[in-house]
Amino acid sequence: MSKKLSINDIANELHVAKSTVSFILNGKAKEKRISEELTERVLKFVEEKGYRPNQLAKSLSTGKTKMICLLVEKISDYFFSHIAFHLEALAYKNGYKIIYCSTENDPEKARELISLLRARHVDGYIITPPAGIEPEIQALLNDGLPVVLFDRYLPGIPTDYVGLDNYNGTYEAVEFLVGSSSKRIALVTLNSDQTQMLERRDGYLAALKKHKLKPLILKVPFENNMETMVKQSVQFIKDNPDLDAVIFATNYLALSGIKAINEAGLNIPSDIAVIAFDDHDVFNIYNPSISAVAQPLDEMAKQLFKILLDKLENKVRLKDLSKVIIHPELILRGSTHKV
Amino acid sequence: MSKKLSINDIANELHVAKSTVSFILNGKAKEKRISEELTERVLKFVEEKGYRPNQLAKSLSTGKTKMICLLVEKISDYFFSHIAFHLEALAYKNGYKIIYCSTENDPEKARELISLLRARHVDGYIITPPAGIEPEIQALLNDGLPVVLFDRYLPGIPTDYVGLDNYNGTYEAVEFLVGSSSKRIALVTLNSDQTQMLERRDGYLAALKKHKLKPLILKVPFENNMETMVKQSVQFIKDNPDLDAVIFATNYLALSGIKAINEAGLNIPSDIAVIAFDDHDVFNIYNPSISAVAQPLDEMAKQLFKILLDKLENKVRLKDLSKVIIHPELILRGSTHKV
DNA sequence: CTGAAAGCGCTTACAG
DNA sequence: CTGAAAGCGCTTACAG
Numbered sequence: 023m024s025k026k027l028s029i030n031d032i033a034n035e036l037h038v039a040k041s042t043v044s045f046i047l048n049g050k051a052k053e054k055r056i057s058e059e060l061t062e063r064v065l066k067f068v069e070e071k072g073y074r075p076n077q078l079a080k081s082l083s084t085g086k087t088k089m090i091c092l093l094v095e096k097i098s099d100y101f102f103s104h105i106a107f108h109l110e111a112l113a114y115k116n117g118y119k120i121i122y123c124s125t126e127n128d129p130e131k132a133r134e135l136i137s138l139l140r141a142r143h144v145d146g147y148i149i150t151p152p153a154g155i156e157p158e159i160q161a162l163l164n165d166g167l168p169v170v171l172f173d174r175y176l177p178g179i180p181t182d183y184v185g186l187d188n189y190n191g192t193y194e195a196v197e198f199l200v201g202s203s204s205k206r207i208a209l210v211t212l213n214s215d216q217t218q219m220l221e222r223r224d225g226y227l228a229a230l231k232k233h234k235l236k237p238l239i240l241k242v243p244f245e246n247n248m249e250t251m252v253k254q255s256v257q258f259i260k261d262n263p264d265l266d267a268v269i270f271a272t273n274y275l276a277l278s279g280i281k282a283i284n285e286a287g288l289n290i291p292s293d294i295a296v297i298a299f300d301d302h303d304v305f306n307i308y309n310p311s312i313s314a315v316a317q318p319l320d321e322m323a324k325q326l327f328k329i330l331l332d333k334l335e336n337k338v339r340l341k342d343l344s345k346v347i348i349h350p351e352l353i354l355r356g357s358t359h360k361v
Numbered sequence: 362m363s364k365k366l367s368i369n370d371i372a373n374e375l376h377v378a379k380s381t382v383s384f385i386l387n388g389k390a391k392e393k394r395i396s397e398e399l400t401e402r403v404l405k406f407v408e409e410k411g412y413r414p415n416q417l418a419k420s421l422s423t424g425k426t427k428m429i430c431l432l433v434e435k436i437s438d439y440f441f442s443h444i445a446f447h448l449e450a451l452a453y454k455n456g457y458k459i460i461y462c463s464t465e466n467d468p469e470k471a472r473e474l475i476s477l478l479r480a481r482h483v484d485g486y487i488i489t490p491p492a493g494i495e496p497e498i499q500a501l502l503n504d505g506l507p508v509v510l511f512d513r514y515l516p517g518i519p520t521d522y523v524g525l526d527n528y529n530g531t532y533e534a535v536e537f538l539v540g541s542s543s544k545r546i547a548l549v550t551l552n553s554d555q556t557q558m559l560e561r562r563d564g565y566l567a568a569l570k571k572h573k574l575k576p577l578i579l580k581v582p583f584e585n586n587m588e589t590m591v592k593q594s595v596q597f598i599k600d601n602p603d604l605d606a607v608i609f610a611t612n613y614l615a616l617s618g619i620k621a622i623n624e625a626g627l628n629i630p631s632d633i634a635v636i637a638f639d640d641h642d643v644f645n646i647y648n649p650s651i652s653a654v655a656q657p658l659d660e661m662a663k664q665l666f667k668i669l670l671d672k673l674e675n676k677v678r679l680k681d682l683s684k685v686i687i688h689p690e691l692i693l694r695g696s697t698h699k700v
Numbered sequence: 701c702t703g704a705a706a707g708c709g710c711t712t713a714c715a716g
Numbered sequence: 717c718t719g720a721a722a723g724c725g726c727t728t729a730c731a732g
Contacts (some may be wrong), residue, residue, distance in 0.1 A: 028709055039719045044711060074480040078421045079709030081463040082724045103442035110463055119460050124449055139726055141413040304643045307620040367725055378703045394701055418725030522711050
């Protein structure tokens, strides 16, 4: 276990001041008018020895850790793990590392996590906030730390935000269903007040109203397991025999709902057409394949990271907020009628 | 943006030495025989002010960062994102944070990531290694850093390891299929030399041999997208009309394979029985539901973390290696015959 | 029990 | 161009 090289060792071995080495390593050789020859010599030595500056010391001294906190509802969810993957690529390209945390939608846990991450001095935050952590978010902002919310926002607090145009997502889904002659269109959603869920509901309601159709909404409790969800959906279908189309507000609701439709002995799409909100790998290979309102995951990640990076690099003032609303894509597959 | 409190500020305000404050904060008050009254006073003050020690400074001084690197093939994969979720819970309970990185199975990228994480002085590593990073793993070990590999290992290097009993996973799957009267059992696997894939193949071959059945293996190139995989599987099915059962070596191979079986106009399980290696949420709600050799994800995460933590806390010597082989669970669902 | 001091490994004004 | 020095905010022997 060879002792790790420090900037001091390098300075000593090369008989130069460690400040000189530091400047060279940080690309300030020109600026500090250090001779090209010396610069070369130092860089070569560093290269040979495989020296890597201790980031802890650097961070303590500069106040920057080059770490970003990704605080999501649950890292194992399809949506979040894919966002995590895309963000990672962008972060690494720019010299940042990502620490992830799952809130499981518990504000208490989110508070604790933010507090822990603050003690580690991460440079910026990307967060899907549970309701109730407004004070902590505000505190981050007050202390000059960049915070970008995504997927859902906190109505009381102005922040940077990247989200889907959920309203038009369901609106356009309804429009399509009406256009393919569905008359009785239900929305199956979660019993949740998160902004993205409310927007999906509102888009649905608005489109139905436009077409003078009666809304029909099933709210599934958030905590339910798949089995319970299926049962509730089956009951819902039985109670509404005139149903001829369903929009599911999340991809897992759709999966359980389709099982329910199968169990009820109905055919997709001839008896009931189905559109899922939020795409999923398996929708493509399901039988029938499932139409979906897709969130462009890479685009969302790209926008999220851009907003954060601009603030981290002081290209944008902290007070100047960006809201990016990404347009979803309605992907038509086998679970809806051809038009 | 109020200035952050430091241990110096606290010492000054309370008119005590900062070493005293440090001892108290680190629970060494008793050991250092600091009066209970003073201890109380300091803790109360700290509590009131909401002081959080700067972890960077602490890390620089102690050499411990309380951070763990989770280096996986791809964070958005079902298996890895679920392992990540379970590990997170364990890590946080023990005061650790996790930085994740995706190697995408590229040794060059893995090397770069390890180098970057070393500069950040993470305390320990949990890794699914791509072939070719043996030297880097060895270097970590030589420098006394705990490393636990999982899912696959590097044959040349003795390390801590947590993996599935892949051999018996496919072996038992074949046994079951034979027992439910399948005669012509194929294995669809990836064109990969990773240890876990080889073990799955070997278990399959051994079980077939025992029953004097002829093996039939399709190797799908690793890089293929879903569509290509489906095409290859369809062709494979057509080429082998006597096929009556298939074991898919990964969950995504199973999903594309099932699509292929559907497209070939065959019925599951009456024409072809199907077992997938590695369970997936959607298998349960698929129609028919899909039998699977399930990896106990929480158990794997638990073992992984325990091994790592024991080393981090010096409960186990670095040289003493653990290998934990976890037994898979064969979950029978609708894609296989009842027995 | 307490205080002064050195050290972790960097950065960065400041003076030459 | 270079060197000595202070500072980031902790920990921890060491001496009283």
